[in-house]
Every structure is written in C-alpha cells, then in structure tokens.
Amino acid sequence: MSLTSRLRAVFRIKATHVVDRLEDPREALDDSYDEQVKMLQQVRQGLAAVATGKKRIELQGQEMGNRYQRLTEQAQEALSQGREDLARTALERRSLLERQVATVREQHAALLLQQTQLQENERRLAERVANFRVEKETIKATYTASEAQVRANEAAAGLGSYMSDVGANLNRAKDRVAQMQARAAATDELLASGALEDLTASPDADLERQLSAGAAQAEVERQLRALKNSGASSDSSGADRPGGGPDAWLSIGQGPR
Structure with a gap:
C-alpha cells in the first residue's frame, strides 16, 4: 500500500x-x-x-x-x-x-x-x-x-x-x-579471468596471478603423476592428508618431506 x-x-x-x-x-x-x-x-x-x-x-x-x-x-x-x-x-x-x-x-x-x-x-x-x-x-x-x-x-x-x-x-x-x-x-569471476581490471592492484598483478595459476596447475599435475606412480601410497598421504598429531594440519599442501 x-x-x-x-x-x-x-x-x-x-x-x-x-x-x-x-x-x-x-x-x-x-x-x-x-x-x-x-x-x-x-x-x-x-x-x-x-x-x-x-x-x-x-x-x-x-x-x-x-x-x-x-x-x-x-x-x-x-x-x-x-x-x-x-x-x-x-x-x-x-x-x-x-x-x-x-x-x-x-x-x-x-x-x-x-x-x-x-x-x-x-x-x-x-x-x-x-x-x-x-x-x-x-x-x-x-x-x-x-x-x-x-x-x-x-x-x-x-x-x-x-x-x-x-x-x-x-x-x-x-x-x-x-x-x-x-x-x-x-x-x-571477472577479476579472476582478467576481464575486469583491479585498479587497486599493483601494475604487474596480472602476471603474478597468471604465474600463480600456472604453478598451481603444475602442482596438481605433479600430485596426479605421484598418485599414479605410487598407487595412492605414502606420497599421496604426505601431500594430501595430515598425520595424527594436533599440528598435522600445518603440513597440508607442503608436498613430500
């Protein structure tokens, strides 16, 4: 009304x-x-x-x-x-x-x-x-x-x-x-794809974003090969799963020791 x-x-x-x-x-x-x-x-x-x-x-x-x-x-x-x-x-x-x-x-x-x-x-x-x-x-x-x-x-x-x-x-x-x-x-999504320019970012932020994306993709490919080679053994456990300790979460994403 x-x-x-x-x-x-x-x-x-x-x-x-x-x-x-x-x-x-x-x-x-x-x-x-x-x-x-x-x-x-x-x-x-x-x-x-x-x-x-x-x-x-x-x-x-x-x-x-x-x-x-x-x-x-x-x-x-x-x-x-x-x-x-x-x-x-x-x-x-x-x-x-x-x-x-x-x-x-x-x-x-x-x-x-x-x-x-x-x-x-x-x-x-x-x-x-x-x-x-x-x-x-x-x-x-x-x-x-x-x-x-x-x-x-x-x-x-x-x-x-x-x-x-x-x-x-x-x-x-x-x-x-x-x-x-x-x-x-x-x-x-536009910022992630680079279609929308972030005016507050540094001048070379687009290159850093693309390099980070490439590094992340390379890490995924490496882990995939490791899984195939070891049959999801110790390398996969070390890379993807934390151990049994209270601080095991700190090792997530750190790669093989």
Missing part, C-alpha cells in the same frame, strides 16, 4: 468517526429519554396543581358547610325568640349559600375528574418512560459492544495491511541481497 493510499484510508476512517459521533444513536436515545422525563415532570406538576386547587375548594366547601350549619342554628334560635324577621334573613342567606355551594361542588367534581385523568396519564407515561429507559440502555450496550468490535476489526485490518507492507519490504530486501551476491560473484 502506497503512502497516498494509507493517508487516504486514514482520512476516510477519521471522517467516518466524525460522522459516527454526530449520528451517535446513544445520544439520540438519551435526548429522547430526557424529553420524555420532562414531559412526565410537566404532567406531575399539572397533577400537583390540580390537587392543590381541589384541596383549596374542599377547604372552601368545608367553611361554607360550617356557615350553612350556623345559619340553620341562627334561624331556629330566632324563631325560638319570636324573631321571624331574623329567622327569614338567616334562611335567605342560607338559600344563597346553597347556590354557592352548588357552584363550588361542580368545580370540585370537575377538578376531581381532571385529577383522576392526570393520575392515569401520569401512570401510563411513567411506565412508558421506565420501559423506554430499559430498552434505551439495552440498545446503548449493544451499540457500544458493536462499536468496540468494529474498532477491533479495523485495528486488525490495519495491522494486516502493515504486516503485508513488512512482508513486501522483506521480499524486496531479499531480492536486493540476492542481486548483490550475484554481482559480487560475477565481479570475482
């Missing part, structure tokens, strides 16, 4: 990660959950307000009931004292109070119905929010696990690409070494 391809792959992965963060479903689920919690809080606040209003009307009704009882007692007391005028006034006020109580009773019934509906709505919404929370956490856990697996796979893929590059570099290095070894062997 070339440097440009690797950079392009890195930029593509980074761009994908940025988009993934912007479109992270976990954040969307958390936002939806927060909105539902806010709605539940609003329903509960409304329920508390209705319950407070109903309680206020109940207290007002209790006061009106106490007054109604007092007016009844006052009318009876006025009649016992022979004051029909006061009794009539008490009964008139009690009649007016009855109409007020009827209005308050209607308001109380309406608030009671509203409170009952809000309590049912609050119960259903609370259940839905609780269920959504469980499902949300399950989805988030699944997404997190999948994301971790994707990152692990991406890391493994990146390592595989890197190891492929390492293997390619190793093969190229082996090819270069083989080429250099072949070149070294070729130059040795």
Whole structure:
C-alpha cells in the first residue's frame, strides 16, 4: 500500500468517526429519554396543581358547610325568640349559600375528574418512560459492544495491511541481497579471468596471478603423476592428508618431506 493510499484510508476512517459521533444513536436515545422525563415532570406538576386547587375548594366547601350549619342554628334560635324577621334573613342567606355551594361542588367534581385523568396519564407515561429507559440502555450496550468490535476489526485490518507492507519490504530486501551476491560473484569471476581490471592492484598483478595459476596447475599435475606412480601410497598421504598429531594440519599442501 502506497503512502497516498494509507493517508487516504486514514482520512476516510477519521471522517467516518466524525460522522459516527454526530449520528451517535446513544445520544439520540438519551435526548429522547430526557424529553420524555420532562414531559412526565410537566404532567406531575399539572397533577400537583390540580390537587392543590381541589384541596383549596374542599377547604372552601368545608367553611361554607360550617356557615350553612350556623345559619340553620341562627334561624331556629330566632324563631325560638319570636324573631321571624331574623329567622327569614338567616334562611335567605342560607338559600344563597346553597347556590354557592352548588357552584363550588361542580368545580370540585370537575377538578376531581381532571385529577383522576392526570393520575392515569401520569401512570401510563411513567411506565412508558421506565420501559423506554430499559430498552434505551439495552440498545446503548449493544451499540457500544458493536462499536468496540468494529474498532477491533479495523485495528486488525490495519495491522494486516502493515504486516503485508513488512512482508513486501522483506521480499524486496531479499531480492536486493540476492542481486548483490550475484554481482559480487560475477565481479570475482571477472577479476579472476582478467576481464575486469583491479585498479587497486599493483601494475604487474596480472602476471603474478597468471604465474600463480600456472604453478598451481603444475602442482596438481605433479600430485596426479605421484598418485599414479605410487598407487595412492605414502606420497599421496604426505601431500594430501595430515598425520595424527594436533599440528598435522600445518603440513597440508607442503608436498613430500
């Protein structure tokens, strides 16, 4: 993989990660959950307000009931004292109070119905929010696990690409070494044959090399004749094989004694 391809792959992965963060479903689920919690809080606040209003009307009704009882007692007391005028006034006020109580009773019934509906709505919404929370956490856990697996796979893929590059570099290095070894062997042969001039050698090195080669060939011919004449006897042993001592190797190639 070339440097440009690797950079392009890195930029593509980074761009994908940025988009993934912007479109992270976990954040969307958390936002939806927060909105539902806010709605539940609003329903509960409304329920508390209705319950407070109903309680206020109940207290007002209790006061009106106490007054109604007092007016009844006052009318009876006025009649016992022979004051029909006061009794009539008490009964008139009690009649007016009855109409007020009827209005308050209607308001109380309406608030009671509203409170009952809000309590049912609050119960259903609370259940839905609780269920959504469980499902949300399950989805988030699944997404997190999948994301971790994707990152692990991406890391493994990146390592595989890197190891492929390492293997390619190793093969190229082996090819270069083989080429250099072949070149070294070729130059040795050229130097040995005299086809390639050694600029670092002495001026008459070519003559010395040829004379050495001729002397070596003459020595081989001499040893071959000796082997033929002696049947590979003592002369061959002395020339080609060391003796039994630890320094016998020093006599190799020294010829017959």
